[in-house]
Amino acid sequence: MEVFKLWMRGCKIIVLDVPLLFEVKMDKWTKPIIVVWVDPETQLRRLMTRDGTTVEEAKSRINSQMSLNLKRTKADIVIDNSGSPEDLNRLFKEVLVRVRKPLTWTEFGLSRDGAIVAFVSILFGVIVCWKSL
Numbered sequence: 001m002e003v004f005k006l007w008m009r010g011c012k013i014i015v016l017d018v019p020l021l022f023e024v025k026m027d028k029w030t031k032p033i034i035v036v037w038v039d040p041e042t043q044l045r046r047l048m049t050r051d052g053t054t055v056e057e058a059k060s061r062i063n064s065q066m067s068l069n070l071k072r073t074k075a076d077i078v079i080d081n082s083g084s085p086e087d088l089n090r091l092f093k094e095v096l097v098r099v100r101k102p103l104t105w106t107e108f109g110l111s112r113d114g115a116i117v118a119f120v121s122i123l124f125g126v127i128v129c130w131k132s133l
Helices: 002-008 040-051 055-063 068-074 085-099 105-110 112-132
Strands: 034-037 077-080
Touching: 034 068, 034 085, 040 055, 040 068, 077 085, 105 112
Parallel strands: 034 077
Antiparallel strands: none
């Protein structure tokens, strides 16, 4: 519901952080899909450090999700998170520049502005046809 509100307000870019994006089939509703990828060893080490878990607990959690390597193949854009937090921030800013490029016609059609243009066009067509009867 929050995403819809942002869309109605005319937000041009809405960033969603959805770890289970593919598993819950939300990938059909988002564009572009950006995956933040890291190698499995670093992923395991970082998860254990962040959550204070054992190797077994961390592996279990990682294995309960689709692998990052598979998610990487489904992504439109991949950000390599193998470096420092500063590297990640720099790469995210670069991706943000790419995402802000002008929309294709399909993307425009799915935007709020495109929906308004379509609605007004259909309404105009209906009025013109109705008046000509």
